[in-house]
Amino acid sequence: MVTIQNLHKKFGKNQVLSGVDLSISEGGIFAVLGPNGSGKTTLIKAILGMVIPNKGDITVLGENIKKNPEYRHKIDYLPQIANFPSNLKVKELIKMIKDLRKPTSEDQRLIDLFKLDPFLDKKLGNLSGGTKQKVNLVLTFMFNSPLIILDEPTTGLDPISLIRLKDLIKAEKAKGKTILITSHIMSFVEEISDEIVFILEGKIYFKGSISELKTKTQQPDFEHAIASILTDNHA
Amino acid sequence: MLKILKYSFYDLMRSRWSYVYFAFYLLLGIVLLFLNNDLSKAVITLMNVIIVLVPLIGTIFGVMYYYNNKEFTELLLAQPLKRSSIFMGQYLGVALSLSMSLILGLGIPFVFYGLFQSSAIWDFSLLIITGTFLTLIFTALAFNIALSNENKIKGFGYAILLWLFLAVIYDGLFLMTLIMFEDYPLDKLSLIGTMLNPIDLSRTLILLKLDISALLGYTGAVFKQFFGTNVGLIVSFVMLSVWVVLPVSRIIYKSKKKDF
Numbered sequence: 001m002v003t004i005q006n007l008h009k010k011f012g013k014n015q016v017l018s019g020v021d022l023s024i025s026e027g028g029i030f031a032v033l034g035p036n037g038s039g040k041t042t043l044i045k046a047i048l049g050m051v052i053p054n055k056g057d058i059t060v061l062g063e064n065i066k067k068n069p070e071y072r073h074k075i076d077y078l079p080q081i082a083n084f085p086s087n088l089k090v091k092e093l094i095k096m097i098k099d100l101r102k103p104t105s106e107d108q109r110l111i112d113l114f115k116l117d118p119f120l121d122k123k124l125g126n127l128s129g130g131t132k133q134k135v136n137l138v139l140t141f142m143f144n145s146p147l148i149i150l151d152e153p154t155t156g157l158d159p160i161s162l163i164r165l166k167d168l169i170k171a172e173k174a175k176g177k178t179i180l181i182t183s184h185i186m187s188f189v190e191e192i193s194d195e196i197v198f199i200l201e202g203k204i205y206f207k208g209s210i211s212e213l214k215t216k217t218q219q220p221d222f223e224h225a226i227a228s229i230l231t232d233n234h235a
Numbered sequence: 236m237l238k239i240l241k242y243s244f245y246d247l248m249r250s251r252w253s254y255v256y257f258a259f260y261l262l263l264g265i266v267l268l269f270l271n272n273d274l275s276k277a278v279i280t281l282m283n284v285i286i287v288l289v290p291l292i293g294t295i296f297g298v299m300y301y302y303n304n305k306e307f308t309e310l311l312l313a314q315p316l317k318r319s320s321i322f323m324g325q326y327l328g329v330a331l332s333l334s335m336s337l338i339l340g341l342g343i344p345f346v347f348y349g350l351f352q353s354s355a356i357w358d359f360s361l362l363i364i365t366g367t368f369l370t371l372i373f374t375a376l377a378f379n380i381a382l383s384n385e386n387k388i389k390g391f392g393y394a395i396l397l398w399l400f401l402a403v404i405y406d407g408l409f410l411m412t413l414i415m416f417e418d419y420p421l422d423k424l425s426l427i428g429t430m431l432n433p434i435d436l437s438r439t440l441i442l443l444k445l446d447i448s449a450l451l452g453y454t455g456a457v458f459k460q461f462f463g464t465n466v467g468l469i470v471s472f473v474m475l476s477v478w479v480v481l482p483v484s485r486i487i488y489k490s491k492k493k494d495f
Contacts, residue, residue, distance in 0.1 A: 011494070050312045051494040069315050077313040083306030087249045096242055100314055139310075 001026045001147060001178045002047060007056035009042055016042045018202040020056070026146075029169065029179045031189045034199035035230055040182045041080060043199065044149055047180075048077055060147065073101070078140040080151040083132075086125025090116065090135055093124060097139050106142040113164055114138065130156040141168060148172060148179045154188055166192060190222045198226075200233055236320035236327075239311070243328025247300070253336055256292060260340025268348045274355035275445065278362055281341065282441045285366045286434055290373040291398050293333060297377025298394045300329050302387045309495050322378070322490040326483070330374040334367045341366075361444050365437040368475045372433050373398070375482035382489045405432050426461060430471075433478045440471050 007020040016039040024030055032040050045051040047058055049065050049072065057064060063071045084093055094107050111117060114134040119127060127135070133156045140148070150169075154162060169192055173179060183189050189196070196213055198206040206213060206229070210222055219225040247253050263284065267277040301308075304325065311321050341363065350356055377394050384390040409428050413421055429435045443462040461467040 048313050072315040085246050087246050
């Protein structure tokens with residue numbers, strides 16, 4: 001699905017990614033974890049072509065991503081901070097993104113799911129952070145692409161929306177999609193993900209299932225396993 | 236690109252500031268016409284305002300729009316769109332909506348005053364054309380500054396400095412050089428100096444068209460000889476176009492290399 005080879009990225013003097021090799025197979029939920037500033041978002045943005053790597057190759061569904069924006073038709077991306085033009089109404093934004101990508105009828109189902117109907121005619125500038133995030137989720141999930149990338153999807157969501165989000169993610173997985181998630185909420189990651197990719201100091205430190213991680217670190221639960229990696233490496 | 240352009244344009248058309256800008260020109264046009272009662276004089280006064288104000292507004296709007304829409308641009312970048320079309324669309328959206336405020340804001344009062352029956356129509360058109368050029372130029376420069384500076388405050392600072400330099404400081408330096416080297420023949424130098432600054436170029440272009448170059452003495456005669464002819468006019472417009480094309484191509488170049 002996604003293959004990354006020897007990926008290097010530097011921001012000024014700050015080496016963020018130093019030789020990432022990663023291959024993500026088709027189907028399943030992959031959680032990208034790591035301490036703050038470890039390069040999770042950079043890695044995701046490199047896959048999306050938003051960050052241009054200094055070195056290395058990325059292929060998505062067999063296509064090298066350089067110089068061809070068309071592969072992004074196959075990716076749904078949820079950005080970390082949802083901030084939309086404040087003059088637009090929710091309805092208009094959804095229509096606009098559909099216009100820019102492709103027609104879809106999925107949006108109505110998602111609007112119903114997140115109970116966004118009363119907000120459709122409101123301007124985006126007047127929405128709360130959580131509601132914006134729901135709009136963001138609608139925009140992401142409505143296209144039914146084979147690869148879904150979620151950067152901190154839980155930000156600002158209330159408990160009930162969080163449950164709906166989990167169900168939604170599980171339903172997408174059941175359709176055989178590949179889902180990449182970054183999150184700092186360990187219980188969320190533990191509940192939902194099939195495989196963990198742990199990034200430390202710009203390299204892949206660990207890739208495997210949660211139980212493998214527990215065995216490797218000799219810790220009884222997931223949260224402590226993550227914590228033990230961090231303390232052992234002084235991160 | 237056209238879709239992005241359409242949405243940026245609509246977005247700006249609905250922003251309060253576009254109306255304020257439009258209303259300002261409308262008011263300015265009306266007040267000038269009724270105080271002056273003379274189309275040609277109104278055109279000169281307008282020129283003085285436009286030459287300074289259009290670049291300032293273009294720069295500030297451009298920088299502001301870019302920084303305000305940063306997150307949304309990131310959302311667009313994740314869509315299957317070319318980078319160049321995203322940024323060109325946004326740039327044109329800003330530049331065209333500003334130009335429209337200018338053209339309509341000034342055009343409406345002048346048309347009602349009887350522009351089409353007047354001989355000032357060419358002077359007025361020239362004013363509008365240079366005003367539009369200045370909008371295109373300074374919005375493009377603003378986008379360049381914003382693309383190169385992650386820091387909002389720095390970006391704003393550089394934008395204001397750029398405007399201040401081209402609108403005020405350049406003239407001062409230019410004048411000082413002329414005084415320092417007054418013993419030498421300076422007509423070529425001053426011609427080139429004028430060409431290199433879009434604000435000066437626009438000002439000279441309009442002033443000479445208005446036939447008040449007699450006030451400028453010998454240099455005025457040289458300028459008149461150059462700008463007054465068709466060749467001069469064409470060269471000036473080519474220069475203004477170069478001033479649009481260079482920053483625009485840097486927007487495209489820069490946006491392809493940038494990380495978001």
